Amino acid sequence: MAQPPLPSVGLRYLAGRSFSIDPRTPSIFILPTAHGWNFVRSAAPASVPARTAGEGGREAAAGSAQQNGSWNVRKLETLAEAVPLLAATDEFVLGLPVSAVLAQRFRLPSVDPAEFAEMIRIQIEKLLPFSADEVTTDFELIEQSDSESVVSAVAIRNEQLAEIASPLLERGYIPRQITVYAAQRATTHAPSGNAVLIYPEGETLVYAVTENGKLSLARVFEGGNGDQLQIELPQLRLSAELQGIDAGSPNVLLDETCYGMRDTVQGILSSPTEIVGIELPPAPVKLNLLPESWRRRRLQLTRQAEWRKRLLWIGGGYVGLVLLLLTYLSILRFEIGLFDRRIAHDAPGTEFVRATDARWKALAPAIDAHYYPVEILLHLFESLPSADVRITGYNQSARQISVDGEANTAALVYQFIEKVKKNPDLRAFQFDMAAPRILPNDHAQFRLEGKAK
Amino acid sequence: MMPAWYQRMNARERVLSWVVVGTVFVLLNLWIISWIFGALGAAQKEVATRRGKLTEQALYMKERDLWTKRDEWIGKHEPALNNPAEASALLDQLKEVAGKYDIQIENPVIGSGETTPYHQTVFASIETKSPWPPLVHFLYDLQRPDAFIVFENVNLAIDGSDPTMMRGKFKVARWFAPAQKTK
Numbered sequence: 001m002a003q004p005p006l007p008s009v010g011l012r013y014l015a016g017r018s019f020s021i022d023p024r025t026p027s028i029f030i031l032p033t034a035h036g037w038n039f040v041r042s043a044a045p046a047s048v049p050a051r052t053a054g055e056g057g058r059e060a061a062a063g064s065a066q067q068n069g070s071w072n073v074r075k076l077e078t079l080a081e082a083v084p085l086l087a088a089t090d091e092f093v094l095g096l097p098v099s100a101v102l103a104q105r106f107r108l109p110s111v112d113p114a115e116f117a118e119m120i121r122i123q124i125e126k127l128l129p130f131s132a133d134e135v136t137t138d139f140e141l142i143e144q145s146d147s148e149s150v151v152s153a154v155a156i157r158n159e160q161l162a163e164i165a166s167p168l169l170e171r172g173y174i175p176r177q178i179t180v181y182a183a184q185r186a187t188t189h190a191p192s193g194n195a196v197l198i199y200p201e202g203e204t205l206v207y208a209v210t211e212n213g214k215l216s217l218a219r220v221f222e223g224g225n226g227d228q229l230q231i232e233l234p235q236l237r238l239s240a241e242l243q244g245i246d247a248g249s250p251n252v253l254l255d256e257t258c259y260g261m262r263d264t265v266q267g268i269l270s271s272p273t274e275i276v277g278i279e280l281p282p283a284p285v286k287l288n289l290l291p292e293s294w295r296r297r298r299l300q301l302t303r304q305a306e307w308r309k310r311l312l313w314i315g316g317g318y319v320g321l322v323l324l325l326l327t328y329l330s331i332l333r334f335e336i337g338l339f340d341r342r343i344a345h346d347a348p349g350t351e352f353v354r355a356t357d358a359r360w361k362a363l364a365p366a367i368d369a370h371y372y373p374v375e376i377l378l379h380l381f382e383s384l385p386s387a388d389v390r391i392t393g394y395n396q397s398a399r400q401i402s403v404d405g406e407a408n409t410a411a412l413v414y415q416f417i418e419k420v421k422k423n424p425d426l427r428a429f430q431f432d433m434a435a436p437r438i439l440p441n442d443h444a445q446f447r448l449e450g451k452a453k
Numbered sequence: 454m455m456p457a458w459y460q461r462m463n464a465r466e467r468v469l470s471w472v473v474v475g476t477v478f479v480l481l482n483l484w485i486i487s488w489i490f491g492a493l494g495a496a497q498k499e500v501a502t503r504r505g506k507l508t509e510q511a512l513y514m515k516e517r518d519l520w521t522k523r524d525e526w527i528g529k530h531e532p533a534l535n536n537p538a539e540a541s542a543l544l545d546q547l548k549e550v551a552g553k554y555d556i557q558i559e560n561p562v563i564g565s566g567e568t569t570p571y572h573q574t575v576f577a578s579i580e581t582k583s584p585w586p587p588l589v590h591f592l593y594d595l596q597r598p599d600a601f602i603v604f605e606n607v608n609l610a611i612d613g614s615d616p617t618m619m620r621g622k623f624k625v626a627r628w629f630a631p632a633q634k635t636k
Contacts, residue, residue: 318482322485322486325490326489328493329489329492329493332499333496336500336503339503340503343503343510346510346514347510349513349514350513352517352521352524353516353517353520354513356527357520359527360523362570363527363571363572363601363628365603365605366572366600366601366602366603369596369598372592372596373592373596373604374589374596377592392611393609393611394607394608394609394610395606395608395609396607397605397607398604
């Protein structure tokens with residue numbers, strides 16, 4: 001039978017009855033089987049179409065992983081064996097066996113989905129001897145007319161659910177979705193029309209009637225051999241018809257492990273029987289029996305894991321930065337060491353030059369003409385901007401000079417100092433001048449001081 | 454997974470313990486970061502200093518020939534102080550040059566000057582009175598690189614009583630090689 005493709009996004013169902021889009025498609029399914037559980041994990045991004053394994057994909061040996069396309073199937077005897085295969089951030093779906101749930105078809109006198117939850121809760125309370133708080137329920141719409149709706153409702157006692165999932169819960173692994181495997185199989189193999197699905201779960205045989213891919217009625221047979229089928233199947237067919245399910249000519253889907261019953265089933269139900277294999281992966285279903293408290297806890301754990309991851313990244317980045325800085329510091333230290341060795345290596349060669357340089361500078365007033373008074377006076381006179389600037393006094397020690405003078409205007413004084421500073425032959429000195437003093441006749445008196453550089 | 458001592462704490466104690474641990478952690482890391490950046494800053498300065506020193510050394514190495522020649526020149530021309538009468542000889546030299554340009558010398562004084570690692574000094578102080586042009590010639594003739602004569606003090610001013618004359622006070626020194634030559 002043709003399988004519907006997985007949507008590119010998964011659906012997150014919140015306990016009751018509204019849902020939001022989850023961008024991540026689950027990549028792990030834990031499903032009940034005849035031998036215990038199947039652990040189905042995507043070996044590639046989970047946006048692959050749903051499909052059924054061929055013959056070659058049905059032979060996964062217990063305890064061994066089998067690669068089938070992009071999905072691995074691992075057979076587990078108990079759910080506890082799934083614990084080491086999971087990681088804290090894994091998104092997984094837990095399929096429940098039919099024996100753990102109550103599946104019931106209701107015909108509701110309303111077409112308003114907002115009213116369904118309350119109506120179903122009342123109906124379930126009538127059927128089960130537990131309060132609503134002790135039970136988790138969910139439903140799927142099978143069909144709807146102008147005045148009424150037919151829904152498939154599934155309920156499970158919270159205590160029983162906790163007992164089944166206890167190996168996972170003890171390690172903090174909470175599924176993203178808890179559904180019924182029969183519903184998953186129905187959606188996968190018979191998304192439209194009516195079908196009868198027969199497959200083994202543990203030591204029991206499941207007989208599930210589905211409508212439009214939704215679970216309408218399910219029964220479990222202990223043992224389930226040919227003789228028992230002869231008795232039970234007609235009765236269940238009758239029960240289905242009594243509930244208003246058209247069981248006249250259903251599409252019969254028989255699990256490949258029950259191949260030996262094919263002729264018997266065909267004989268009893270008078271319908272052609274199709275053999276189906278394990279779903280890789282099962283088609284997504286809306287049905288979600290995840291209790292609200294689990295959902296909150298899961299959200300909390302997910303947030304904790306995300307924060308742990310973020311802190312790990314931040315810590316890693318910080319340590320990386322510190323290591324980078326320390327590496328840079330080591331490089332600088334190494335460079336300093338390298339420079340020190342080169343300086344020490346070249347030092348004897350430069351020591352003589354340094355000493356001679358110091359000696360030359362010390363003797364400069366005697367051997368460098370730039371320090372001779374006659375040279376300095378010559379260049380000072382060259383720097384006079386006009387005859388209106390007159391030098392009236394000159395003092396010099398070995399490394400310092402001062403020039404007293406007078407100019408007709410202050411502007412001429414500043415022209416003089418500028419020219420002195422720019423004179424290349426006076427560069428051995430650094431000149432400075434205080435503000436000139438203005439005389440009563442408007443002449444400016446100045447003192448120029450120069451220090452050897 | 455939590456240790457027993459942590460589980461024994463109540464919520465308030467846990468918050469307080471986390472505050473203490475967080476504060477210590479933050480302070481410790483601030484100290485580490487501060488130390489690293491301080492060390493990096495110091496190391497960068499040291500690198501810059503050493504790089505400058507290497508550049509200076511490279512320049513010195515490049516100019517080694519020039520400095521060798523200068524060293525040789527100083528060694529060849531720097532006079533040695535062998536005669537205690539060098540100061541007197543210096544004064545004689547001043548008088549000779551001044552006489553050449555009709556410069557009047559007054560108040561001559563001679564003596565020994567300071568001794569540095571690079572030179573020993575004898576000096577002669579004089580005062581002069583002359584027109585400006587002969588004074589320029591006097592200054593020009595007196596100083597030559599190989600003469601090792603230094604004007605340690607010069608004071609020139611126009612004569613207050615005669616503006617055509619210049620008054621000069623000079624402390625002229627002659628530098629000699631130090632007793633123990635610096636290498």
